[in-house]
Amino acid sequence: MVTAMLLGPAAAWLVVFLVLPFIAIIVFSFGERAPEGGYQPAFTLAQFANLGARAAAFANTLTLAPIGALACLLVAYPVAYYLAVKADPRHRMLLVSLVVVPFWTSMLVRTYAWMYLLGGRGIPHLLDLVGFSDVRLLNTPGAVLLGIVYGYLPLMILPIYVSLEKLDRRLLEASADLGAHPFSTFFGITVPLSLPGVMTGIALVTILLLGEYLIPQLLGGGKVFFIGNALVDLFLQSRNWPFGSAIAVTLVAVVVMVLLIAMRIAWRVAGTRQVDLM
Amino acid sequence: MGSAARDDIEFRSVTKAYGAVTAVRNISLNVPKGAFLALLGPSGCGKTTCLRMIGGFEQPTSGEVLIAGSGMNGVPPYRRPVNMVFQHYALFPHFNVEQNVAYGLRQMRPRIPAQEIKRRVGEALEMVRLGGFANRRIHEMSGGQQQRVALARALVNRPSVLLLDEPLAALDKKLRSAMQIELQTLQRELGITFVLVTHDQEEALSMADLVCVMSGGAIKQLGAPQDVYDRPADLFVADFVGKTNHIQATLEADGRTLRLPDGSALDVGAERNIGAGETTLAIRPEAIRLTPGGEPRGEGFAGTVTHRIFLGSSVEYSVSVPALGDFLVTADRSTDEGQLVEPGQSVRLGFDPAAAHLFPASHAAQPEGNTHGQQT
Ligand SMILES: Nc1ncnc2c1ncn2[C@@H]1O[C@H](COP(=O)(O)OP(=O)(O)OP(=O)(O)O)[C@@H](O)[C@H]1O
């Protein structure tokens, strides 16, 4: 009874702001575009049949989001490891906040900065001076990837840092005591025991990337197009709500599938059911 | 000193400082092959630090630790022929029991065939009576079972030295005494040198054949359990190992007459090898005879029983003696004719002076560490 009362507000909030809109999106996705734009009731699979028209956005998102998350991971793990294990405990909090502080300025501003750096008057200009002319950085998948790693790094570092931080140092000593080279200790003990943090980071970054809109827009130009961009376009520009809804529903289905698979893998590797993804 | 090869562990003037804190000061120690050494001392006296220097987790600030005759300065833990049972076991949570025990064997180069690993792990689990538990997860094991997994995980590698840091501290009393016997039996059978850290003096006395009493980072006494108990080197050891009663007194110039605070004189039997002057007499509770009824002129000291603690096979009495203070007396039930003395009753206390130990008063008792008094 008390539990029900405590959970009540949260449940109501979820229903109003998450479940209801999601049902609306599902309903929309089976409808038709009204002549003047928006939604008009119908029951048709035409929107889903038309998904192919945005195949490029799907392809870009579904390749660059996981690749971006992996690239983030490769950069974040050593940083998190250094912060949690190697750094002097007295400076640890300062270093961790240095990781977070850039997050306090607007993502838009920071991405604009990269746009300038990668654009004609930025790095390519410098390269031109030393003899490499006509290097194109902006509006390439590489630029989008760079923006992703830069923008999402703290989200990957923090959960890994947390799981490495609470890793029992005596386990590492026990491993060394049993004859394991530091290398084997790292891959046999440290990495598996930090997997919950790694999985949380990957899930967090991947899910947010699937809806990413700003980075492809600014650093990818019109060329590297994400699902997020397609949605903005369909809902705000061409006002084709049913088609946008169908894309959104498909995206959610893909995310859920990715999550389920990720959890399976995490359970298998960590050998326990106590992997919390979120 | 002696031939290094017969000693499994040797400390040569080892000092370990953590910044301003000196955890271990200038310790020299030899542990013969196959010995069961107990490092005994109050909290913070440097026991764990000594053990960690043998394991390679800490490097001495000065001096050197030798294992089986070779110097270990700069040798990392994974290249030392020792294994450790950690205080809270430090079992790997993501492995099951079998994988935990196999971990050390898997690290060996040249590689050991999987078949052989499986066999040796099985044997090790049998040895600690966990035969049916190979596939259990660690968090499904009780404290005592985890303790035995930790033991099997260390012993399966056949180290020349096994280090144990308070391995039984987390177990209940009954399980603890069962494990004490098991550990002792295992040590005898395997012939491996054991170094056990404990702050439980009973555990040290009952299990080890060599007890090293430490205080304030220094060794106070090293010897067989019986020696340490019967012939404590100083007041600290007398107090820390077993229970002791003290009488502050003055030793006269003849070296055998003790002037007690109540004015009486006590002949301590033979001449003692300490200077005249302020002296502390230490006497074990079980060395004191307690006789009911207190005629004031009888032999020994007259006193009044203030407390009685019934322990089953023995009884502990607190007896207040005017001018001398409180005494703790242990009476063995098998010799007291079943007669319990009631609190409030008058009694007489007597002891054989030969059973008493005399220490110069400058060795003032500081049982909680920090005694910097020189060793006798
Ligand atoms: N890593 C460290 N940094 C600073 N001081 C330390 C460190 N480890 C131990 N010390 C200090 O060294 C002294 C000895 O510590 P040690 O752990 O060896 O004691 P111990 O005899 O094992 O005590 P206990 O019975 O409480 O485990 C203590 O004063 C302790 O505070």
Ligand SMILES: [Mg+2]
């Ligand atoms: Mg300790």
